Amino acid sequence: MILLVLVVFFLVLWLELPKLIRQRWWWELAVFAVIWALALVVSVAQIYDLPLPNPTHGLEYIFKPVSHWFEEVLS
Amino acid sequence: MEKGKITARQAMLLIIVAILGDGIFFLPTFVAAQAKTDAWLSFLLGSILGLLLTGIIIKLGLRFPDKTVIQYSEELAGTVVGKLLGIWYIAFFLVTTSYLTREFGEFLTTVVMPETPILIFMIFLSIAYSYAVYGGIEVMGRVAEFLTPIYIFLLIVMMGLSVKDMNLQELTPVMGNGIGPVIKGSIPPFAWTANVSAMLMLIPFINQPEQSKKASYMAVGVVGLLFVVNTMQAIAVLGAQEVARLEFPFFHLAATVRVANFLERIDALIMIVWVTGDFIRACVFYYVGLLGLSQWLKLKDYKPLVLPMSLLLVSLGIVQFDSIMEIHTWGGQGYPFYALSVEAGIPILLLIIAWVRGKSSRV
Amino acid sequence: MSLRRRRFLTVMFLIFVLLLSGCWSRREIDDLAIVTGIALDLGPDNKVHMTIQLVKPEVLAKRAQGGGGGGNADKAYWLLESHGLTFVDAVRKFNTLSPRQLFLAHNVIIIFGEDLARRGIASTLDRISRTKNLRRTIWVMVAKGKAREVLEAELEPEYLSAVAIGHMIEGREVYSQSYGIDLKDFLRVLTGSSPNPVASRIELRKEFTNREFWEVDEDGQGEAGQGEEDAKEHINKEARTQGREQAKKSVVLTGAAVFKKDKLMGWFDPTETRGLLWIQGKMRRGIIIINGPEGEKMAFESIRSKSEVVPKIHQGKLIMRVKIDEENDFAEDMGFVPLTPENIPGIEKKIAAAIQKDIEAALRKGQKEYKSDIFGFGAAVHRKYPQQWKAIKGRWEELFPQLEVQVEVKSKIRRRGMSTEPPKPGGKE
Structure with a gap:
């Protein structure tokens, strides 16, 4: 599994990296690298069952109370 | 950056499916749980609210017909607030793409192929939408021009075939519990029709921006009509309590079609509708999110980000939910409010600022 | 084709080769x-x-x-x-x-x-x-x-x-x-x-056996010759x-x-089932046998029917009204009485009475014996009086067996099939 994931990730590198370097789009390259690394971290953490921050839980934390308040107002 | 142009018609077709895509499958359950037999009224109310919001979005968009919301939000609200609003908007579209990818897999594993790992479906969808988004807005416009009519045709065929199974009495009493549940139930449909806020990113790429007004109203109108009719049918055929109980009511609606012993088991068509709908919806959301992000970061092109971002979205799609129950709880309760904070909150706020400051890029 | 594009296609090709060879849930x-x-x-x-x-x-x-x-x-x-x-x-x-x-x-x-x-x-x-x-x-x-x-x-x-x-x-x-x-x-x-x-x-x-599976005799006259x-x-x-x-x-x-x-x-039993079908408006076609003007058996085939269940609150009391409209074809005549505009109204009344009997049989058993609201009366009340329903919902189990049900049946004879009169031996004088 981990091998497969790495293959996919390096395929993406192979597809995109040469063009970015050739065109000297360094800022684009930086953003690309950050997203790529983030994705890799999330995937690997997922495979090894490591704890990850869950963005949805954050959103839930904000919007659940809104939803509950709304329920109460209308019932 | 994007140099392509689409017609207003193509934008309309994109928006229609971008709203219906998963909405027609998931929403009746959320809404019927609240409004019971009045679920169709909730959809009606939600769609009307959506039409009102469309007015606001178009007013704002046409003030800056050559810019996207990311570009003019800074101009309107100042750098810091503008940037914050921008990332709030972008994040919504990207996060929703990730939900969509997950939903796509959940539906197929539940309904068709339970043994297949969900990741496989998610990867296939992400390859498809990455490819389309790579192609740019023109490609997506043409895809929509080709697929949307087929999509709507299939929807109408399926609805037409279950007309004879309807028990109209299931739709009564109308507002037996007052208007409260109807309003409560109207939030998810409103949040979905509010997806028309993707137009805030698309308007600069429409060859005749003025036409986007008519196109947006048409899109929300068509969606509202299909939503209302579909919900009425689902309730009349299956019963309100069943709609609230079923995982995918629209699927059951199609699966119960039985015309004179020769036309039955048309649920395979549902797969076409689901796959097409979710694909186009994901394309629109991914495109809007990605283009927004690259404008926000002032990149020269969004294309280099397509692949790594889709990797991130797929893995986030897996991480964010443990089970379909979690998706439903979030999708029915918190998510609509989150969506509205972006889709309605941002345009309303920006339009007010634009009015107060009298700003417009129109000559 | 640019290099990038070619690379992309290569990757897609590889993926498809790997995955199209078989699928997980195939059967x-x-x-x-x-x-x-x-x-x-x-x-x-x-x-x-x-x-x-x-x-x-x-x-x-x-x-x-x-x-x-x-x-x-x-x-x-x-x-x-x-x-x-x-x-x-x-x-x-x-x-x-x-x-x-x-x-x-x-x-x-x-x-x-x-x-x-x-x-x-x-x-x-x-x-x-x-x-x-x-x-x-x-x-x-x-x-x-x-x-x-x-x-x-x-x-x-x-x-x-x-x-x-x-x-x-x-x-x-x-x-x-x-x-x-x-x-x-x-x-x-x-x-x-x-x-x-x-x-x-x-x-x-x-x-x-060639007997009816359910031993039902019309009119109670069980004369099995x-x-x-x-x-x-x-x-x-x-x-x-x-x-x-x-x-x-x-x-x-x-x-x-x-x-x-x-x-x-x-x-x-079949009679009660038919009564239930009448009330629910699910009756499609059925044979109704009545005693004709001269005591002979006449058979009619009900071809179309409509039913309506209307709850009414009359002086604070809940009453159910079941209204049925149906149309018949004349199917079989055991005597040789032709249908004329004069005798039709009387016969129509008899058909209606026969249907009413079916319905009452269904009500008797469903309402009084099983105390089960299969007729959907509760749902009808819910539809028409949603507010009142909330109040009586909890007591419906007790209320239902005592509920007064008024049945109104309107029957019509429309057609008579492919011949005008029965083939009377020797013909008509």
Whole structure:
């Protein structure tokens, strides 16, 4: 599994990296690298069952109370 | 950056499916749980609210017909607030793409192929939408021009075939519990029709921006009509309590079609509708999110980000939910409010600022 | 083609080569055991005993070609039985018994045994409605006795009893003395505001008889003539001598199984079933027999009907009004009385009275005896008086048996078939 994931990730590198370097789009390259690394971290953490921050839980934390308040107002 | 142009018609077709895509499958359950037999009224109310919001979005968009919301939000609200609003908007579209990818897999594993790992479906969808988004807005416009009519045709065929199974009495009493549940139930449909806020990113790429007004109203109108009719049918055929109980009511609606012993088991068509709908919806959301992000970061092109971002979205799609129950709880309760904070909150706020400051890029 | 594009295509190509070679959830037809019928019984051990009917496609194919001759040597199906604490347990256990994987999407009927139905079927239905391949167009029925036996019935000329029973239910509308409901409607009723569904009733025919299965005499005059008795005796004897096996195994589909919530309360006979169909507006076609102006029997075929259940609050009291409009064809005349505009109104009244009798029979049993609101009166109140319904909802169980029901039937005779008068011997003077 981990091998497969790495293959996919390096395929993406192979597809995109040469063009970015050739065109000297360094800022684009930086953003690309950050997203790529983030994705890799999330995937690997997922495979090894490591704890990850869950963005949805954050959103839930904000919007659940809104939803509950709304329920109460209308019932 | 994007140099392509689409017609207003193509934008309309994109928006229609971008709203219906998963909405027609998931929403009746959320809404019927609240409004019971009045679920169709909730959809009606939600769609009307959506039409009102469309007015606001178009007013704002046409003030800056050559810019996207990311570009003019800074101009309107100042750098810091503008940037914050921008990332709030972008994040919504990207996060929703990730939900969509997950939903796509959940539906197929539940309904068709339970043994297949969900990741496989998610990867296939992400390859498809990455490819389309790579192609740019023109490609997506043409895809929509080709697929949307087929999509709507299939929807109408399926609805037409279950007309004879309807028990109209299931739709009564109308507002037996007052208007409260109807309003409560109207939030998810409103949040979905509010997806028309993707137009805030698309308007600069429409060859005749003025036409986007008519196109947006048409899109929300068509969606509202299909939503209302579909919900009425689902309730009349299956019963309100069943709609609230079923995982995918629209699927059951199609699966119960039985015309004179020769036309039955048309649920395979549902797969076409689901796959097409979710694909186009994901394309629109991914495109809007990605283009927004690259404008926000002032990149020269969004294309280099397509692949790594889709990797991130797929893995986030897996991480964010443990089970379909979690998706439903979030999708029915918190998510609509989150969506509205972006889709309605941002345009309303920006339009007010634009009015107060009298700003417009129109000559 | 740019280099990038070519690279992208290469990658896509590789992915497809890897993944298109096979898929996870594939199922080949010759690995599948196609289920056509499911029977669920309550075993002595309080477990759900599940019997399924599986198709042997090979036999069906052979028979379709006309080869191989008749004979019951090779049945077109085989039955498997398993049991478990729950439905899903029983279903999965089949994989320990069957060389092929179960395929449920073509299932036609689901039969509950009487014992199981009396105990309650909500939990079983829950599992059924979660199962992805079981479609909601399958017919729900209750067997008098054991459900398993029904699957063993032989119904010529069909090879699969489950499929044959499915056809029988579809054809029920010609006579309308039996009830048919598919899973989707059963669940719709069960989750609605009058949660008392009705299902088909099916019974294995134990002996060969030419008598009506239900011993019903119209007008209470049970005059089974001596000749008729003899005929019955004769046929029984014949059956005994030549076709006993065959005669033993057929089924009859009449009446209805009445539930209260998810528990079976009892049975409706054909008359009561018809009364129920009238009230629910599900009557399609049915024969109505009345005594004509000169005491002879006349038969009419009801061809079209409409029913309306209207609750009314009259001086603080809830009254149900059942209004029925229906149209008839003149079907058969045992005397030789032609229909004329003069005698038609009187005959129409008699038809209406006959229908009213059916309805009252259904009400008597459903309302007074079983106390189960299968007629949907509660739902009708909910629809018309949603506010008041909230108040009486909790007490509906007590209120319902005392409910006053007014029945109004309007009958019309429209047509008379292909001849104007009966063929009177010697002709008309």
